[in-house]
Amino acid sequence: MTVNQPASPVKIAKPRGIKPRTGIKGRVWKFGPDIDTDRIIPARYLNTSDPEELARHCMEDEDPSFSKSVKPGDIIVADKNFGCGSSREHAPIAIKASGVSCVIARSFARIFYRNSFNMGLPILECGDAVDSTDAGDILSVDIAKGEIRNVTRKKTYHARPVPQFMRELVETGGLMEWVRRKFPQAF
Amino acid sequence: MTITEKILARGAGLKEVLPGELINARVDIALGNDITAPIAISEFRRIGAKKVFDRRKVVLVPDHFTPNKDIKSATQCKVLREFAMEQKLTHYYEGGDVGVEHALLPEKGVVVPGDVVVGADSHTCTYGALGAFSTGVGSTDLAAAMITGELWFKVPESMKFVYYGRLNRWVSGKDLILYAIGDVGVDGALYRAMEFAGEAVRKLSMDSRLAMCNMAIEAGGKSGIIEPDAVTKEYVKRRAERPFRFYSSDPDAGYVEVREYDCRKIEPQVACPHLPENTRNVTDVGEVRIDQVVIGSCTNGRIEDLKVAAMVLKGKHVAPNLRLIIIPATPDIYREAMEKGYFDIFLKAGAVISPPTCGPCLGGHMGVLAPGERAVSTTNRNFVGRMGDVTSEVYLANPAVAAASAVKGRVAHPDEVCGL
Numbered sequence: 220m221t222v223n224q225p226a227s228p229v230k231i232a233k234p235r236g237i238k239p240r241t242g243i244k245g246r247v248w249k250f251g252p253d254i255d256t257d258r259i260i261p262a263r264y265l266n267t268s269d270p271e272e273l274a275r276h277c278m279e280d281e282d283p284s285f286s287k288s289v290k291p292g293d294i295i296v297a298d299k300n301f302g303c304g305s306s307r308e309h310a311p312i313a314i315k316a317s318g319v320s321c322v323i324a325r326s327f328a329r330i331f332y333r334n335s336f337n338m339g340l341p342i343l344e345c346g347d348a349v350d351s352t353d354a355g356d357i358l359s360v361d362i363a364k365g366e367i368r369n370v371t372r373k374k375t376y377h378a379r380p381v382p383q384f385m386r387e388l389v390e391t392g393g394l395m396e397w398v399r400r401k402f403p404q405a406f
Numbered sequence: 407m408t409i410t411e412k413i414l415a416r417g418a419g420l421k422e423v424l425p426g427e428l429i430n431a432r433v434d435i436a437l438g439n440d441i442t443a444p445i446a447i448s449e450f451r452r453i454g455a456k457k458v459f460d461r462r463k464v465v466l467v468p469d470h471f472t473p474n475k476d477i478k479s480a481t482q483c484k485v486l487r488e489f490a491m492e493q494k495l496t497h498y499y500e501g502g503d504v505g506v507e508h509a510l511l512p513e514k515g516v517v518v519p520g521d522v523v524v525g526a527d528s529h530t531c532t533y534g535a536l537g538a539f540s541t542g543v544g545s546t547d548l549a550a551a552m553i554t555g556e557l558w559f560k561v562p563e564s565m566k567f568v569y570y571g572r573l574n575r576w577v578s579g580k581d582l583i584l585y586a587i588g589d590v591g592v593d594g595a596l597y598r599a600m601e602f603a604g605e606a607v608r609k610l611s612m613d614s615r616l617a618m619c620n621m622a623i624e625a626g627g628k629s630g631i632i633e634p635d636a637v638t639k640e641y642v643k644r645r646a647e648r649p650f651r652f653y654s655s656d657p658d659a660g661y662v663e664v665r666e667y668d669c670r671k672i673e674p675q676v677a678c679p680h681l682p683e684n685t686r687n688v689t690d691v692g693e694v695r696i697d698q699v700v701i702g703s704c705t706n707g708r709i710e711d712l713k714v715a716a717m718v719l720k721g722k723h724v725a726p727n728l729r730l731i732i733i734p735a736t737p738d739i740y741r742e743a744m745e746k747g748y749f750d751i752f753l754k755a756g757a758v759i760s761p762p763t764c765g766p767c768l769g770g771h772m773g774v775l776a777p778g779e780r781a782v783s784t785t786n787r788n789f790v791g792r793m794g795d796v797t798s799e800v801y802l803a804n805p806a807v808a809a810a811s812a813v814k815g816r817v818a819h820p821d822e823v824c825g826l
């Protein structure tokens with residue numbers, strides 16, 4: 220895939236030295252299909268964008284125990300269309316701030332997908348992994364390779380590959396870093 | 407190419423684009439609201455940006471918790487106001503000027519046909535009704551667009567929805583889109599551009615078209631769009647603040663899927679809890695008692711919606727112990743409804759008339775639901791807890807059904823209240 224550059228002649232610098240996040244390992248929280256952003260972070264808490272506070276209410280309406288018992292590194296595994304509904308970035312922020320290291324789903328709603336890449340929350344699409352993973356399993360994930368290993372069940376799955384440009388976004392450090400490099404005239 | 411591909415190609419400065427291709431396109435309007443813009447502004451500042459790319463093209467509308475609900479939301483709005491003043495933005499609205507963003511921008515001619523629009527709000531897809539490519543993005547995207555005036559897009563595949571045949575009485579754009587969402591499901595158009603076409607769509611008013619495109623996201627769509635025509639021209643000619651351009655799909659344009667619907671079979675639709683895809687004919691919903699009715703929002707808070715509500719409510723009163731909240735979506739709609747005498751009808755019917763705001767649509771304020779309460783609402787989402795407590799329920803419907811339900815105290819067909 221190619222990215223055309225109509226408006227600005229500056230070429231995207233090849234990322235140097237920044238390694239993509241690897242070595243994610245954690246316990247699974249399992250959710251069903253069509254988890255919407257109101258369930259990830261209810262609108263009644265949107266009068267703030269403080270990550271800590273959002274994290275305290277993450278998944279509250281779906282599983283009230285989540286925010287209290289989630290551990291750093293834990294992994295969310297969900298069925299299709301995860302993150303549907305509003306465009307609120309508060310959703311991936313709340314998930315990230317609650318310590319979750321990665322979200323794996325059969326599919327993602329598109330704005331959630333975009334937001335996650337733009338802010339560096341690793342996400343992978345993999346139906347097979349969703350089908351054969353239960354809550355409490357331990358997964359280890361290699362984002363760069365798209366490899367998901369279920370340590371509890373000793374099985375390995377391969378996620379749909381992430382387009383090159385979007386990997387570049389993550390490797391550059393997210394969209395803002397990319398903008399900073401590409402539009403030096405704005406600063 | 408489809409209309410969507412043509413607009414994106416123009417934005418990217420290319421002759422042609424293909425579905426799946428990643429492009430960078432210029433944006434004509436970048437929009438944020440009181441929930442999403444504060445994050446975008448803080449990103450803008452964090453990386454040390456100094457100026458927005460074009461002060462006429464960055465639009466801020468604090469509409470969600472307006473008039474400010476509490477100290478925190480007031481603080482969020484203050485962030486927007488100070489940024490708007492500092493950057494000398496020409497499109498910043500508050501107080502008596504603010505309305506629900508997706509009703510306000512088309513009305514004011516801020517978005518025009520042929521535009522590429524991004525908004526940090528999922529219902530930015532509304533402007534497809536004008537023949538623009540418009541899509542919801544996140545706050546970080548908004549920050550990038552505010553700085554650079556461009557953004558990355560994956561060119562979506564297009565999916566066509568053709569509506570033919572005459573509309574039944576009380577059926578509006580809202581019912582046509584609910585019907586399609588019921589058909590394809592909440593992810594049935596995931597990542598796709600939904601193009602609405604057919605003779606029935608051609609006959610729809612602009613208000614109805616806006617309601618249709620508004621809910622494209624409820625089927626997972628990246629955008630909704632309707633080819634501009636005489637109705638569009640009539641609507642934009644006295645509003646557009648910039649030159650506009652009509653695009654249309656080529657006869658040989660490629661669609662990933664085409665669905666056809668016979669409107670003669672479409673009755674007023676109700677989406678039952680807790681997903682917009684749980685649609686039924688209003689007559690098949692059964693006896694559902696309700697506590698509240700909301701008529702408003704970026705879906706159905708326009709003048710045509712208030713007109714049909716007034717028609718149903720005229721000379722009637724809402725059921726005992728039922729709260730009817732009517733929210734004209736913009737100050738202009740508010741004034742027009744008042745001048746046309748709708749407010750008299752509403753007040754006599756026992757309604758509360760709210761200033762323009764998103765308010766209860768997202769469970770924010772001005773009509774939040776208690777545990778176990780049920781509402782019929784003309785808004786676009788009925789997710790768990792969307793309008794209040796997690797045990798509350800929302801039934802989505804058009805304004806005629808909502809008004810009739812308010813009179814009956816249960817989900818009702820408008821004919822029950824307003825005989826032929």
Ligand code: SF4
Nearest residue numbers: 506703704764767768
């Ligand atoms: S009216 Fe509702 S759906 Fe529309 S912008 Fe406001 S909160 Fe969002």
